[in-house]
Amino acid sequence: MSTHFMGEGNIGSDPEVKMLSPNGNQPPRGLLRLNVRFDNPVPTENGNVDKGGFWANVEIWHRDVEQWARLYQRGMRIMVSGRMVLDEWKDSEGNGRSQFKVQAVRIGILPFRVAQVVFESAQGQHTPRQPPSQQGAYSKSAGPDGEWDNPVSTNAGGLG
Structure with a gap:
């Protein structure tokens, strides 16, 4: 059951x-x-x-x-x-x-009740958080293996 x-x-x-x-x-x-x-x-x-x-x-x-x-x-x-x-x-x-x-x-x-979160690599070294990419919402590094492509180019529609 x-x-x-x-x-x-x-x-x-x-x-x-x-x-x-x-x-x-x-x-x-x-x-x-x-x-x-x-x-x-x-x-x-x-x-x-x-x-x-x-x-x-x-x-x-x-x-x-x-x-x-x-x-x-x-x-x-x-x-x-x-x-x-x-x-x-x-x-x-x-x-x-x-x-x-x-x-x-x-x-x-x-x-709740979490004092601190520290991300470490698999080898135990501290991995600083990277700032967001300037390429758009789905930059090349967005996926776990970088497999997602940016659907919007930085120069889309003649902007920028």
Whole structure:
């Protein structure tokens, strides 16, 4: 059983990462698990009032989760999109247990409680942010590999 889920909440503990060894020619896969408290804000005349949210484990699978785990910190505000699934298992005494968890497709960091963001290259060196290009909205460097061409030339229609 599963259903689409989108929610906003705070990370309650440090991220957990598990890397799984590849089978055959497949690249390694990783699991990032976060414990998140999702809010249930109810609008009132005096603003929003939290009417009892809930805690849920959030899991996302990807090969880069070890790097992502460095981004997420306890207390950080995030937006999660994915599906809610019922996880069922037997405990050590053989009793049936169940719990809802979120299998995330996306986890976005919201700007609340973030003190600083520093971008680093893959080699760990600081990469200063470049000013926007003067060539237009879609300059050659706009794509991840520079594959987008500028649809408007700098001299379009005899202007400039």
